[in-house]
Amino acid sequence: MKYLFILVLIFIYSTSFSQNSSSVSGKITFENKAIQSASIELIRTSFKTQTDSLDNYKLENIPAGNYKIQIASRGLKTITKNISLKENETLLLDFQLQENENELNEVVVSGTLKAVKRLESAVPVEVYSPVFFKKNPTPSIYEALQNVNGVRPQLNCGVCNTGDIHINGLEGPYTSVMIDGMPIVSSLSTVYGLSGIPNSLVERIEIVKGPASSLYGSEAVGGLINIITKNPNNAPLFSADVFTTSWLETNADLGVKFNIKKTTSLLGMNYYNYGQTIDNDNDGFTDVTAQNRISVFNKWNFNRTQNRLFTVAVRGMYEDRWGGDVHWEKKYRGGDEIYGESIYTKRGELLGSYQLPTTEKLMLSFSGTMHFQDSRYGTTSYIANQKIGFVQLTWDKKLGKNDLLTGIASRYTYYDDNTTSTATLNENNPEKTWLPGIFVQDEITFSEKHKVLLGIRYDYNSIHGNIFTPRFAYKLKINENNILRLNAGTGFRVVNLFTEDHAALTGSREVVIAENLDPEKSVNANLNYIKKVYFSNGTFLGIETTAFYTRFSNKIVSDYSNPEKIIYTNIDGYALSQGISCNTDINFTNGLKFILGATYMDVSNVENGIKTRPYLTENFTGTWAVSYKINPINIAIDYTGNVYSPMKLPLLSETDPRSPNSPWYSLQNIQFTYSGWKNFELYAGIKNLLNFTPKQKNPFLISRTEDPFDKNVQYDTNGKVLITPNNPYGLTFDTTYVYGPNQGIRGFFGLRYNLF
Structure with missing residues (x-):
């Protein structure tokens, strides 16, 4: 037994x-x-x-x-x-x-401040990975966004080539730009903050169209761009991406990962240099600004018990750029002998997140920025210093069908410059603003098909007082392949003209602030529908359509009707941004892929019952990326581009000979990538295939480049510019007539390397 x-x-x-x-x-x-x-x-x-x-x-x-x-x-x-x-x-x-651009199942955080699959989020979030941006390599995220549907990089100055990002026709200050969810890119640095972020360290970019102020506070009044950097644990040991163009623009992105005891660090550097003086439009001024920029980024992940998060990142950036008369040298900086616009920018950033060692999920997030700008626009000096500190504590808790997120936040902004905006009775008076806030968000899952999100935020601005921003979202999951979302909410934004509107600093117009400017507010609603189709032969079709409506009150508008002045006031009425956009992904089994986008929008200001169209807003924009991989020879072909409908442009007078509207125009690119060598990619192509430049069908872009200091301009007794033999159109020097990049066709060549 x-x-x-x-x-x-x-x-x-x-x-x-x-x-x-x-x-x-x-x-x-x-x-x-x-x-x-x-x-x-x-x-x-x-x-x-x-x-x-x-x-x-x-x-x-x-x-x-x-x-x-x-x-x-x-x-x-x-x-x-x-x-x-x-x-x-x-x-x-x-x-x-295989690559999966704009994957619907990508994990996103920007819509709800929580990591959730994109299809499960009640808030529509668009996601773009590095694979998408590699189809048209650029030296900055600012330029990379030109192929995103409904998003347009807008140049604001024909001399120094600074710009901002328009979403659905709304100017750049209406969009909050963040890094890892932190408000890093402030109003002053909106012009330059999107340059110098090493593209090789970007994990993905998330875009929310419509107000996100209930979670992110001021500036997220029209939309949100959240740049998510790579987790050091998942990054390659070493990465490099270097390319140059036939214009001798050189860009280098480097990244290296290393471990020290219980920490993993990712160190990245971006260097961009363009030092040519090119004047293809023969106006005596540079077509593109010369730039010398270096940026260093370092992110640390600390290994902690129970996989609690602790990450810290720092970035430092320096940029020297100038544009103007082709004979300009630094010795002429700030003088009235030869015109030039010269900008020195120094910037430092700190951001991080720390999960508290408690049984409850408490997350402490923080960021700080220092931005110093020393600029000369001809004889106009603009020296500005901005410091921003931000801290936020959130509590994430699930209670049955309720997924709660509550938080308290506070932002301190210090701003000082050498203009009248920070002067009181001829004494310097820097602007110091506190913006504490508290928010509550509850995502209620009634069933697998029905989900509702409710949120409200209260902020107290030390200048403007109490501000409330509610939010509502409803998601209907009809089935796995059909999803409907309805979102509504409000947004707010406090304004500093001199940091946001480049026209207030350049040219010869006098800046007139006609009244005490109130904070801008918006109400938004959008309806989003996603349709997925899987064909029997393996082809995939994804369609995402969004109808949007945003109404602004207290919108600050600029009046250019007087050629000698820019007059700023709160609108006596309201402003609208409404329309419909559609994104389509088509993946064939033979390796052919299409990413197509189109947006039709109606952007207008309504005062006294009269509807007018703002400057530099298009009615239609389209984007595309067509890709094909020839596997036997390891060659990938990418054809990318965009198209824009006409925009209203700012003229100086009725006798101004330039066109009052831009033409239809398109920027198209083609790239060939060889990946037959282990860890290497070799790529080359052509940018701006159609050789478009904005001067076409215009006698000039910048008015009176021969007299940029207006020394020979004559005025009548009312201050109106007189028509004279040497000023036949009665104009002054002005750089605001610009709507697209003034850079023609050019070739590029580059090399990427990743060691895992």
Whole structure:
């Protein structure tokens, strides 16, 4: 009996062992490159793992049976495959992942301040990965956004080429630009803050169209751009991306990862240099500003118990740019002998997040910026200094069907310059603003199909007083392939003209602030619909359509009707931005892919019942990216572009010979990428294939470049410019007539390297 019992135990043990001795292993790669930390799991089981540094994975001790294995990696298509395991079987399975631009299942955080799959978010969030931006390489995120539907980089100065980002026709100050959810890019640095962020360190860019003030406070009145940087744990050991153009523009992005004890650090650098003096339009002024910029970024992740988050990042940036008369040199800076616009910018940033060591999920986030700008616009001096401190504590709690997020935040802004905006009775009086706030958000899941989000925020501005911003969202999941969202909310924004409107500083117009300017407010609603179609042959079609409506009160408008002045007032009425946009993704099984976008919008100011169209707002914009991979020879072809309808442009007088509206215009690019070498990519192409420049069909862009200091301009007794033989159109020097980049066709060539 004793021996029989032992034999039974041995039999049971051996049977159990044989039933659990099967395994699955292999490699996970993307374009023949290793993918670190890709996740592998057997769905609805506890068998999970990740790839190691050599892109290998292994799942062991699996009972025999039928399973569904899933492989996922951020920014790439998720693969799901049915497998069958026999007893004691060792199954070898390699997977080659594919790129997945604008993936609907991408994890996003900008809509609700929580990590959630994009399809599950009640707030529509558009996601763009580095794969999307590599289709048209650019030296800055500012330029990279030109191929995003409904988003347009707008040049504001024809000499120094500074600009901002328009979303759905709204000017740049209506969009809050953040890094890792922190309000890093302030009003002063909106002009320059999007330059110098190393593109190689960007994980993805999330865009929310419509007010997000209930979560993010001031400036998120019209939209939000959140730049998410890479997690150091998932970044390559070393990365480099260097390219140059036929105009001798040179851009270099470098990144390196290293470990020190229980921390992982990611160090990145961006360097951009363009020192040519080119005047193809023959007006005596540079077509493109010369720039010399360097930016260093360092992000640290600290390993803590229970995987609690602690991350800190710093960035420093210096830029020297100038544009103007082709004979200008630094010795003429600020003088009236030869005209030039010269801008020195120094910038420092600190941001981080720390999860408190408590049983509740409490997250402390913080950021700080220092921005110093020393500018000369001809003889006009603009020297400004802005410091911003921000701290926020959030509590994330699930209670049954309620997913609560509450938080308190405070922002302190210090702003000083050498203009009248910070002067009182001829004494310097820097602007110091406190903006504490508290917010509550509740996402209620009634069922798998129905989800509601409610939110409200209260802020107290030390200048303007109490501000409330409520928010509502409803998501209807009709089925897995049809999703409907309704969002509504309000936004607010406090304004500093001199930091936001470049026209207030350049040219010869006098700035007139006709009244005490109240903070701008907006009410927004949008309806979003997502449709996914999977064809039997493997082709995928994704369509996302959004109808939007935003109404502004207290909008600050600029009046250019007097050629000698820019007059700023709160609008006596309201302003509208309304329209419809559509994004379409088409992926064919043969490697051909389309990303198509179109937006039709009606942007207008309504005063005394009269509807007018603001300057520099188009009615229609379209974007596209067509890609095809020829796998046998490892060549990828990307054809990208955009098209814009006419915009109203600021003229100086009725006799101004320039066109009052821009033409239809399109910027198109083509790129060829070779990826046949391990860890390397070689790419080359042509930008602006149609050789478009804004001077076409115009006698000039910048008025009176021959007399930029208006020394030969004559006026009548009422201050109106007189028409004289040497001023036949009665104009003054002005740089505000600009709507697109003044840079024609050019070639580019580059090399990328990633070591995992």
